[in-house]
Amino acid sequence: MITKYHRLVNKLQASTEDRKTTWRKGRLYNEYKAAIGNNSVSIEYDSSIKGEGTRGSVSLMIWNSKGENIDEIREHVSSYLFDALYNLYHSARRACLKVEDTMDEMIAELE
Numbered sequence: 001m002i003t004k005y006h007r008l009v010n011k012l013q014a015s016t017e018d019r020k021t022t023w024r025k026g027r028l029y030n031e032y033k034a035a036i037g038n039n040s041v042s043i044e045y046d047s048s049i050k051g052e053g054t055r056g057s058v059s060l061m062i063w064n065s066k067g068e069n070i071d072e073i074r075e076h077v078s079s080y081l082f083d084a085l086y087n088l089y090h091s092a093r094r095a096c097l098k099v100e101d102t103m104d105e106m107i108a109e110l111e
Contacts, residue, residue, distance in 0.1 A: 002080065005073055009060065009084045012041065016091045023096040032092040038065035045089045058085035 012034070015021040026033045026042050033042040040063040047056040059074040075082040094100065 005060070005081060006084065008041075009081065009088055012036075013084070013088050013091060016088070016095050019095070021095070023092040025096060032089070032096050033063075034092070039063060043085065043089045043092050045086070058082065058089050060085055060088075 012021060016023065016034075021034050021036070023032045023034045025031070026044065028044060030046065031042055031044040033040055042061045042063065044059045044061070045056065046059070057074055057076045059072055061069050062071045064070045073081065073085075075085050
């Protein structure tokens with residue numbers, strides 16, 4: 001199962017970087033959600049949980065077409081998938097908040 005999560009995270013990361021996946025705010029201030037076909041995925045970062053490092057934990061939740069949370073993986077800093085999930089979280093956040101577009105606008109305004 002961890003292999004499927006790893007494949008899913010890698011594909012989501014690539015799709016997010018290529019701007020093919022659209023992320024929106026989730027119900028929590030630190031959660032982002034994306035529709036994938038009839039299903040969806042959400043990613044949440046919790047910096048209040050300080051494990052062995054200072055970066056907390058990241059959760060990836062899978063939602064079926066009925067809106068039911070059918071699976072979840074939570075990784076802490078020392079876990080196998082933590083870095084990949086942490087990077088995906090920040091990519092999803094930047095995509096949702098349109099950080100790149102905002103920076104482009106600012107640069108254009110300053111030129």
